[in-house]
Amino acid sequence: MTQIEVPSETIVVEMGEDGLNILETFMQMSGMDDSAPVQCDICSKPLGKMKDVKHIESPESITIAERNGFKPEQMLKATENMLKEEGEENHDELMEIVLDSWKSIVDKSETPWVLCDECYESIKNFKSKR
Numbered sequence: 001m002t003q004i005e006v007p008s009e010t011i012v013v014e015m016g017e018d019g020l021n022i023l024e025t026f027m028q029m030s031g032m033d034d035s036a037p038v039q040c041d042i043c044s045k046p047l048g049k050m051k052d053v054k055h056i057e058s059p060e061s062i063t064i065a066e067r068n069g070f071k072p073e074q075m076l077k078a079t080e081n082m083l084k085e086e087g088e089e090n091h092d093e094l095m096e097i098v099l100d101s102w103k104s105i106v107d108k109s110e111t112p113w114v115l116c117d118e119c120y121e122s123i124k125n126f127k128s129k130r
């Protein structure tokens, strides 16, 4: 059994007869307290306090960027490294689950996304593409 941490979600997976099964997913609801430390919703980089955040995107913008092919590269890289460090043999398969799960978070999301400078810049290119 492997636990994968995706920003705002934890996925528990297990190898079954027909490949990987998702056993459980936990959503971690982040509070919108003004004084609480916030982190980038895509790569989990700490961004200080809510009032210091420079980039806030509507869930619609994130969905558009995702449909245009945006992927949370930093988050995927960090997850892949984590899986390799744990000696996980099925990391390619797990990475597909991580990406699918991230996409479903994007689809379900109804709250604004807080972004760091880098993620804001990378998503910006995908928002304008038609």
Ligand SMILES: [Zn+2]
Pocket (backbone or CB within 6 Å): 040, 041, 042, 043, 044, 045, 115, 116, 117, 118, 119, 120
């Ligand atoms: Zn970021």
